[in-house]
């Protein structure tokens with residue numbers, strides 16, 4: 001029997017999980033990894049290998065983000081996934097009923113490094129068997145765990161065990177029937193279990209370490225630096241009478257700061273430091289001084305916005321160090337209130353915030369009390 005032609009091979013890609021363990025601001029299958037969305041990597045590999053159509057099971061309401069992730073790939077369509085992986089796969093298989101492919105590959109989107117060689121080995125195995133899965137040997141020694149993992153039980157023979165990956169390959173009609181007949185736990189671990197329960201013989205083929213499943217935030221650290229640093233600097237002019245806000249705290253003083261918003265020069269420097277750390281421009285770009293809606297605005301919203309942008313980029317604040325440069329007022333008496341307020345705005349522990357002050361020995365504009373300057377350094381860490 002000849003191998004089925006690649007044109008008769010379809011795929012179901014499971015991208016319906018929320019993937020929250022990975023700590024990404026969007027479900028991990030849509031998060032950027034090595035320059036593009038996780039999902040796109042394997043969909044491109046399947047398409048390049050002549051696999052079509054490719055049905056992608058996605059979370060409810062994720063049409064826009066999923067569509068953007070695989071824009072431009074031919075032969076892709078979406079189904080809304082079910083409550084469990086097994087249900088999502090079944091819905092994906094049902095969506096292929098009209099195409100009646102000879103074979104189908106079922107693949108987890110979170111395994112982006114899909115190479116053609118694994119697909120070829122799977123398809124070759126399907127010449128003689130109805131199902132095939134890629135597996136790898138176990139290199140660590142193994143044991144059973146007892147007492148909720150607290151105590152070593154019997155040793156396990158690693159020679160008898162394999163690590164199971166995806167894609168898993170099936171004759172389409174057989175796996176569709178198996179999913180329709182599935183009576184086991186709704187959270188079946190994978191499709192090979194469903195196939196086996198239906199009496200299908202499952203071949204083992206050599207897997208690929210590159211098919212490692214992205215699971216934890218550390219899996220994404222190859223794409224995102226673990227630590228990023230940004231600096232910010234700002235100056236505002238002192239004017240007699242106005243309100244003086246520094247680090248979100250109003251301070252009684254003979255002069256206030258003039259300018260954009262409430263002119264909280266310290267927060268503005270902090271915002272620029274945070275934006276700089278995630279390469280997201282500067283405060284003027286996000287809140288243009290020319291836009292009347294920001295006139296007199298409280299600067300705490302600028303800082304909260306920078307915090308949200310950082311979270312969307314996958315980062316949280318490691319440390320924020322703000323230095324205020326002025327002859328007066330004295331900052332020391334307000335330091336703890338400033339740290340507490342900045343921490344409150346950013347939703348972090350005050351231990352992550354430092355506020356310092358210095359004079360310029362009477363030199364320059366700050367020394368002449370014409371204005372106040374502030375600088376800040378923000379260290380952002382992968383969330």
Ligand code: MG
Pocket residue numbers: 234235236259260263264265268
């Ligand atoms: Mg400013």
